[in-house]
Amino acid sequence: MIFAKSVGNKLLYSDVQKYINANLTTDLHSLLLKKSPFSEVSMQEIVQQIKGKQVAEKKFPFLLKEGIIFPPQLNLEQASSEKTAVYKSEILKGKKFIDLTSGFGIDAYYLSKNFDEVTLVEQNAELLAIVENNWTVLGRKARFINQKLEDFLNENEENFDVIYMDPARRDNNKNKVFLLEDLSPDILQIQKKLLSISDEVVIKLSPLIDLKYLVSVLQNISRIDIIAWKNDVKEIVVFLSSKESEEIICNCVNLESEESTFNYKFGEEENAHSEYAEPEKFIYIPNNSILKAGVFNLISENFKVKKLHPNTHLYTSNEKVEDFPGRILEAEIIDSKQIKKKSQFNIISKNYPLKPEEIKKKYGLKDGGDHYLIFTQSKKGKIILKSV
Ligand SMILES: C[S@@+](CC[C@H](N)C(=O)[O-])C[C@H]1O[C@@H](n2cnc3c(N)ncnc32)[C@H](O)[C@@H]1O
Incomplete structure (x- = not known):
């Protein structure tokens, strides 16, 4: 059995750490072109530590501590x-x-x-x-x-x-x-x-x-x-x-x-059945863990919400189902002529021939804001839903 050898700690010398901390927001490409101010530590090693600290801020903030050493990019990823x-x-x-x-x-x-x-x-x-x-x-x-x-x-x-x-x-x-x-x-x-x-x-x-x-x-x-x-x-x-x-x-x-x-x-989905309906007062968009699991009929059954179409994983009900695992919107069907140019919406496309980017272009819309436009299909055909 081979035990790990201890890491060389030149990177932890206080002047090296000071230099790393002073360059946390410096452009790393230009830093790499410079000569390292330290004879025993290369600029690549310094940049690796800076990248590590940048990643740690979002991914593992518990490691933003004195004495911590970061590995190459691949290991961080x-x-x-x-x-x-x-x-x-x-x-x-x-x-x-x-x-x-x-x-x-x-x-x-x-x-x-x-x-x-x-x-x-x-x-x-x-x-x-x-x-x-x-x-x-x-x-x-x-x-x-x-x-x-x-x-x-x-x-x-x-x-x-x-x-x-x-x-x-x-x-x-x-x-x-x-x-x-x-x-x-x-x-x-x-x-x-x-x-x-x-x-x-x-x-x-x-x-x-x-x-x-x-x-x-x-x-x-x-x-x-x-x-x-x-x-x-x-x-x-x-x-x-x-x-x-x-x-x-x-x-x-x-x-x-x-x-x-x-x-x-596992396997319950095989025996589950969805009820279908045209959009009612509330529209439900399952979260992505549910979509990954592929339990499209099971959630219709469990939460008593109706599906819009066999290939549209959107659900609807008149009574609000508060504990539905996903986004819940109150929405109504609109005619495409009601969409005003330059208005702002979060655009969702589900089982619809155009992607959000194409929809945005076609109707001259801006992204964002508090309201949603959902382009989708119910059993009756293509529809546009607008959150109220
Ligand atoms: C995806 S990383 C693990 C990341 C880790 N869960 C974390 O949170 O930091 C997989 C690691 O497994 C190691 N590994 C892959 N195959 C191995 C093997 N046959 N024996 C020992 N280590 C192995 C790789 O070197 C790599 O560092």
Whole structure:
């Protein structure tokens, strides 16, 4: 077993840190063209720290502290955000936690909070040394293991309460079908082994992954969380259990919204039916975690709202359904002739031939404001709805 080597701390010299902090808003391209004022620290290394602090401000503000070191851009991009990590941390508890793909350790830092013993495995030695430095600064203890997780698993004789993994994409081809085999590690190869040494295996996956495909290839799934933040789906998190589970509970979450979580059992959508209607007083736009889950009929049934059209994922009712997981608008149908040029609207296009940009051009509209124009189709044909 190889433990992480400690990070060189030239970047932490006070004059270097002063220079970094003085250049947080400097144009990084022009900075890169300059010669570093320090003989032992290159300008690339300085710029890496500045970028890190800029990313941390939005993504992980808990790291904006003296003594923290930031890794290269790719590791910053691959790291989870503090917001989603906090959500996941509230679900997990136990004695022994291991993150087999530590990366920059954001997930591990939060997810391991409710555990007594923490182990981080990471193949990238430089990255793990940075994490070790940062955890020391933050006053957190862990065992840091610099190894390929496959090798670690071959040597390992321990059991864990929770194994966490956030596999990396092998390539950046976004158009390709997203399969588990495209990830490192290949979960399909190790899932049996993981379930033999841990009660629970929690895997973070990209929002691009197909849920039906996941259920068809992974063993013992007990739970799937579809996590959006401000209506942007960020993660699919799959929970595997060492005990065979009879059902898979799915949770559609929209963090930092007033909307409550929508839970359902995987497969329920298959037997659910929508009622259809022309637009009534209220229009409902499901949040994107619901749309990703594809539970279009189930939400019609559960919330007693009627769907506008089989391919239009908009719903309607006369009585307001306050706890609907999405945006609720009071709206009326208008004629296109009623749309005044240069007026300001948030434009939504759902199951409509024109995209919002094209609609804006066609009607000479401005973006924004408090009102919505929805271009869509009901069973009777194309319609325009205006929020009141
Ligand atoms: C997406 S990142 C993890 C980010 C992390 N969850 C965070 O919040 O910072 C995936 C990490 O897994 C590591 N990794 C991928 N395959 C691995 C393997 N076979 N063994 C060990 N580490 C691996 C990569 O080097 C990368 O740092």
